[in-house]
Amino acid sequence: MAVNPDNYGLRLFVRYLVLCLIALIFIFPLVFMINSSFKPDSQLLADTSSLRAFLPVGDISLNNYFGAFRRAPVGLFVLNSVLVTGVTVLLSLLICSLAAFSFAFLRWKGRDVLLSIVIATLIIPFETIAIPLLLLVSKLPWIGLDGLHWGWLNSYRVQIIPWVADGLTIFLFVQYFKGLPGELIEASRVEGASWWQVYYRLVMPLSGPVLATAAILKFLVMYNQYLWPLIVVQQESYRPVMVGLGYFFQLNVAWGEVMAYLTLITVPVLVFYLLLQRAFIASIASTGVKG
């Protein structure tokens, strides 16, 4: 049956209209946040009952940004979060991909049972293990430049190391690796490549989409960390951005400064996502994984 060009155009228009409306629902909070960050509190609160809330109108200034920097060491918090997140993501990609490589390609006793256990950890909420983990890390040893220490509290390592390996990232890599052509691996082995060479010369170069997906998912988890740093970090010098948000909630909340702070801490997330956007979408399309 021939397609009526008019109907096709109409359908396309309706489809895009619906998609645009859905996109607006997701964009509006961001638009509200950014616009509100430039408004004084009185105007911000008054505008919430009208469409002006989404428009950069009225008394616009950078005062809330100056106020946010006065109220909290914003740069330090962002730096801490970026550092903790960046190092964790890199270590996670390395450790989890190695673990997944072992699960996917190597044959060893108990492999399937262990993989089942790793996947089963996905159903355990972090809150249930937070206290035992706290007790553990508060007593672990660490050798630094100035000798042996006991207890990891108030450090970057306590925010990084417990989060490096996780079931979801390993599972993502395992699923992706299983989809790679087995002939390629076998051919490499026949050609005399070691397993290590297969890992970094063959498998990893083919794993761009899953690396991007795992990196973005891990980035979001780490950048949004709240409970863990709250209980293991008492010193301001190690606090991340989400704990820093609490600086803005006083008895009289400075909403404009809250919005300015949120805008500032959203920037690294957007930059990271935009950098990996293509690979992330490719991975979702190929694996069906949703973030």
Add this chain to the structure above:
Amino acid sequence: MKLTRHLTGVVIASTCLCAPALAQTKLTMWYHGAGNEVESRILNQIISDFNTSQSDWTVTIESFPEKSYNDSVAAAALAGNLPDILDVDGPVMPNWAWAGYLQPLPIDESEFADFLPGTKGVWDGKLYSVGLWDAAVALFARQSTLDGLGLRTPTLDKPWSREEFMAALDAAKASGKYEFALDLGMNDQAEWYSYAFSPFLQSFGGDIVDRSTYKTAEGALNGEAAQAFGKWWQSLFTGGYAPGTSEDPADQQTGFIGGKFAFQWNGNWRAVATMEAVDDVVFLPAPDFGAGNKIGAGSWQFGVSAKSKHPEGAAEFIKFAAQDKYLAAFSDGIGLIPPTPSAAQMTKNYKDGGPLAAFFDLSKAQALVRPVTPGYVVQAKVFTKALADIANGADVADTLDAAVDEIDADIESNGGYGHR
């Protein structure tokens, strides 16, 4: 040889001169006010003054965001990482003392004899903490509103009765000038409900828990007085006097000032901003619902951690910080109530004839501390849920009975929280 003697003399003299500084023992202190520029400035000044005023102790501070402070302390207590001096919210103090986070203050209570009752944290007959300010709640109104609606201005000696209060709300509603007669700040379902609204229950003759034993809420939270309170509370929302639990969060900051409400039940931390915006604002005492007019009391206080190896040093600091000049500085800075009459006279807002002097009198005359029990932290949450449910239309008797069951079960599962 002569040079060697000279050098030895210099070294010995330097060592002796430096000795006091080297001998200073470091005390750590945690505070809930991260992000509060004014509080931080005043507290840092107190610490600096203390550190230079003597040679035994040096205090260092670590500030935490208020919203997560209690969780940070609980986690640190588990990990054995508490500081020497702890900042503690008054109603939470019994829980921390019971849980072993705090030790009794090694200071004679008579040192704080003239402090407002709400600023002293007493548990099991011992003083555990002292506050540098108190907070109070009042009914904010405009004098022009009272005059326009033909209402009597209530006083501490003669507050509004329940009938007068409801008549005032009726008059405001009937005037058609306001979206709602009363702003209660219903969106804030943290500890605001138990702090701000349990005094209404107490004024009806009920309470969150039976204070004679602290072992049950039976009769206190579901007795006749509590049932009457619950029905009245529900009528505020079914009668359209106040917005319910989905109230706009901005209302407590802008609702009364903007004329959306005729009356507002709010704390003195909003008083300065309201005075700046509303020329004829008046701060009225709580209505008397039959068993006397009440408001909540108790704010943040300083105590000594149970793990501190230097409680005498921590106590020295707390005594130092409790000087009138610092109490007045905090009051002027953040607008809260100074704990002593002498400090009040040194402030711009609370001295005789000062614009907020009414709050000092309110706190002195009406204040009732929240239930002094470790179980309060749970009871406050249960009470909040019950009041929110009733406001949303739940059956009053069933809801209060369920709240009593939950509170009693918690008391039982914690072995009575140490009440004898």
